[in-house]
Amino acid sequence: MASTNQTIINALYDDDDVLLSGVKQVREKGLEIQEVYSPFPVHGLDKAMGLKETRIAIAAFLYGTLGLATAISLTYGMMIVDWPLNIGGKPSFSWGENMPAFVPIMFELTVFFAAHLMVWTFFFRNKIYPGAKAQNPDPRTTDDKFLMEVVAGGDHSNEDIMALLKETGAIEVSVNSAEHA
Amino acid sequence: MHYEAPIRKPLIEGDKSYHDITVDVVRPVESSAPKSWWLVFSLALLAFLWGVGCILYTIGVGIGTWGLNKTVGWAWDITNFVWWVGIGHAGTLISAVLLLFRQKWRMSINRSAEAMTIFSVIQAALFPGIHMGRIWLAYFVFPIPNQFGSLWVNFNSPLLWDVFAISTYFSVSVVFWYVGLIPDFAMIRDRAVKPVQKHIYKILSFGWGGKAKHWQRFEEVSLVLAGLATPLVLSVHTIVSMDFATSVIPGWHTTIFPPYFVAGAIFSGFAMVQTLLIIVRKVFKMEQYITIQHIEMMNIVIMLTGSIVGIAYITELFIAWYSGVEYEQYAFLNRATGPYWWAYWSMMTCNVFSPQFMWIKKLRTSLMFTFFISIVVNIGMWFERFVIIVTSLHRDYLPSSWSMFSPTFVDIGIFIGTIGFFFVLFLLYARTFPVIAQAELKTILKSSGDNYKKLQEKQEQEHGEH
Numbered sequence: 171m172a173s174t175n176q177t178i179i180n181a182l183y184d185d186d187d188v189l190l191s192g193v194k195q196v197r198e199k200g201l202e203i204q205e206v207y208s209p210f211p212v213h214g215l216d217k218a219m220g221l222k223e224t225r226i227a228i229a230a231f232l233y234g235t236l237g238l239a240t241a242i243s244l245t246y247g248m249m250i251v252d253w254p255l256n257i258g259g260k261p262s263f264s265w266g267e268n269m270p271a272f273v274p275i276m277f278e279l280t281v282f283f284a285a286h287l288m289v290w291t292f293f294f295r296n297k298i299y300p301g302a303k304a305q306n307p308d309p310r311t312t313d314d315k316f317l318m319e320v321v322a323g324g325d326h327s328n329e330d331i332m333a334l335l336k337e338t339g340a341i342e343v344s345v346n347s348a349e350h351a
Numbered sequence: 352m353h354y355e356a357p358i359r360k361p362l363i364e365g366d367k368s369y370h371d372i373t374v375d376v377v378r379p380v381e382s383s384a385p386k387s388w389w390l391v392f393s394l395a396l397l398a399f400l401w402g403v404g405c406i407l408y409t410i411g412v413g414i415g416t417w418g419l420n421k422t423v424g425w426a427w428d429i430t431n432f433v434w435w436v437g438i439g440h441a442g443t444l445i446s447a448v449l450l451l452f453r454q455k456w457r458m459s460i461n462r463s464a465e466a467m468t469i470f471s472v473i474q475a476a477l478f479p480g481i482h483m484g485r486i487w488l489a490y491f492v493f494p495i496p497n498q499f500g501s502l503w504v505n506f507n508s509p510l511l512w513d514v515f516a517i518s519t520y521f522s523v524s525v526v527f528w529y530v531g532l533i534p535d536f537a538m539i540r541d542r543a544v545k546p547v548q549k550h551i552y553k554i555l556s557f558g559w560g561g562k563a564k565h566w567q568r569f570e571e572v573s574l575v576l577a578g579l580a581t582p583l584v585l586s587v588h589t590i591v592s593m594d595f596a597t598s599v600i601p602g603w604h605t606t607i608f609p610p611y612f613v614a615g616a617i618f619s620g621f622a623m624v625q626t627l628l629i630i631v632r633k634v635f636k637m638e639q640y641i642t643i644q645h646i647e648m649m650n651i652v653i654m655l656t657g658s659i660v661g662i663a664y665i666t667e668l669f670i671a672w673y674s675g676v677e678y679e680q681y682a683f684l685n686r687a688t689g690p691y692w693w694a695y696w697s698m699m700t701c702n703v704f705s706p707q708f709m710w711i712k713k714l715r716t717s718l719m720f721t722f723f724i725s726i727v728v729n730i731g732m733w734f735e736r737f738v739i740i741v742t743s744l745h746r747d748y749l750p751s752s753w754s755m756f757s758p759t760f761v762d763i764g765i766f767i768g769t770i771g772f773f774f775v776l777f778l779l780y781a782r783t784f785p786v787i788a789q790a791e792l793k794t795i796l797k798s799s800g801d802n803y804k805k806l807q808e809k810q811e812q813e814h815g816e817h
Contacts (some may be wrong), residue, residue: 210534212563216566226571255507271506274586275512277582279519282519292530292569304556306560306562
């Protein structure tokens with residue numbers, strides 16, 4: 171998020187509700203939270219951290235539209251323009267007249283494009299791919315612990331921040347000055 | 352925030368903490384396989400290999416090795432295809448439809464149910480492939496330019512709709528399943544001590560770290576995928592039924608087919624989930640996660656969909672008579688009283704009669720009885736497809752062409768082979784994958800866990816006193 175040479179203070183929690191109230195208190199003090207790692211989605215955490223709403227559903231809608239357009243072009247190009255078929259005395263006529271028979275294809279391709287491209291977007295935006303290095307600094311955060319990373323600085327000394335974090339119910343607090351991208 | 356009405360029974364029994372869930376889910380992955388696993392796996396593998404042999408024989412010699420004749424041109428292959436696709440439906444129903452309805456009880460069972468979906472769709476997809484006869488020309492089903500110039504696929508054909516439906520269904524189910532698996536693989540990765548195991552789970556977990564933004568996207572992706580998969584699961588068996596319904600064969604040419612097939616698919620799928628999960632919960636000691644309540648809920652779904660199927664059978668009979676079409680009337684008379692009467696009445700007994708026992712609470716909460724009924728239902732649903740397909744074909748418009756169908760050892764071998772293949776895949780999955788969606792399950796621990804519910808009740812009582 172910010173520059174590479176900042177001091178990060180880690181606070182480890184062992185309960186999601188304590189973490190959530192901790193996040194609120196830290197933000198009330200005007201401190202910046204760099205990241206929170208949790209073993210499962212904590213309800214309300216994104217709002218408490220002030221994260222923007224994700225736009226991935228809008229992307230999925232656009233991908234679905236693309237899928238529908240693909241289905242229309244495929245059926246139009248192949249069945250109407252390039253090779254019209256006369257099946258059992260029933261010619262293809264125009265795309266509009268033939269459209270009811272194309273509904274299943276239009277539906278399936280809409281779903282196909284929306285689902286797959288959305289999941290690809292999810293992978294790209296999260297920078298996750300086969301063999302990627304684990305993003306969580308503490309392996310306990312995929313089990314039952316919650317890690318909050320607070321950016322040190324401003325009017326607060328490191329000691330103040332650490333005392334505040336302890337007060338919010340963190341079970342472990344440590345300073346991590348290693349560069350965090 | 353974690354409030355749930357006290358009248359709802361806990362979904363996670365036995366005072367669990369977040370860490371307990373981790374340990375319980377990962378146990379089968381981290382321990383070595385028991386002898387019983389190897390025994391069942393070997394049996395499944397043998398059945399699978401026998402099936403591979405029969406498939407290779409079919410491809411080498413041609414489908415003349417099957418029991419088909421010029422009247423009954425479709426029989427066990429399409430029966431098995433529809434049966435396996437139908438079984439697949441429960442997984443998506445549990446993970447997608449129950450997600451949209453916010454049914455928390457889906458969380459302990461959705462992972463295995465979806466694994467079952469994927470593995471059974473694989474079995475299903477085998478059958479059209481080998482029935483083509485020349486499997487090396489299978490790419491003809493895709494709309495790609497080929498050596499005959501611009502001869503394209505026929506988008507008016509339900510068989511082509513099926514290709515699109517099954518491909519979309521299979522691939523979307525796989526990504527839906529995999530997205531849910533990523534955080535759980537990350538959990539196994541972070542616990543693994545053996546380097547090889549750690550490396551494998553590192554690759555599988557895609558480096559997932561559980562960042563807040565990523566969880567936010569994760570939940571949105573799950574919701575949108577569920578929204579997409581819900582109409583998709585209904586479309587798949589609808590389109591499968593159109594393979595029959597758009598034809599002019601008496602007994603097939605009916606508008607009731609799509610809803611009737613979908614209900615039947617969910618019916619058989621839930622039965623298969625019961626069969627598998629009753630064993631899984633016992634072997635992996637997961638009784639506290641897959642509780643009697645879960646089994647009961649699924650039995651209620653079986654009872655409901657079984658009754659819908661029963662109504663569909665009776666409606667079909669009524670409409671056949673009411674239509675006044677002699678051929679249609681004969682097709683149904685022949686089903687019930689003709690040479691295949693035993694198949695028809697097996698279907699009726701297994702699918703319409705047997706699920707009605709689930710009205711009795713004692714029976715639907717009994718494991719032994721549920722297991723028995725789940726097998727009965729799957730036998731019944733196989734017969735349903737056999738009845739629809741073979742008895743509609745074997746006595747067609749021209750009495751001089753009437754004939755019977757009897758399967759050869761190749762027909763039977765391929766069917767047994769797919770059952771073996773299915774269990775090979777499921778057994779491998781059960782030992783290497785987290786069989787419960789543990790990250791999701793942890794989100795409901797505080798609202799539906801036994802200990803937390805008791806705590807909540809106690810607090811409420813204290814509030815009441817003051």
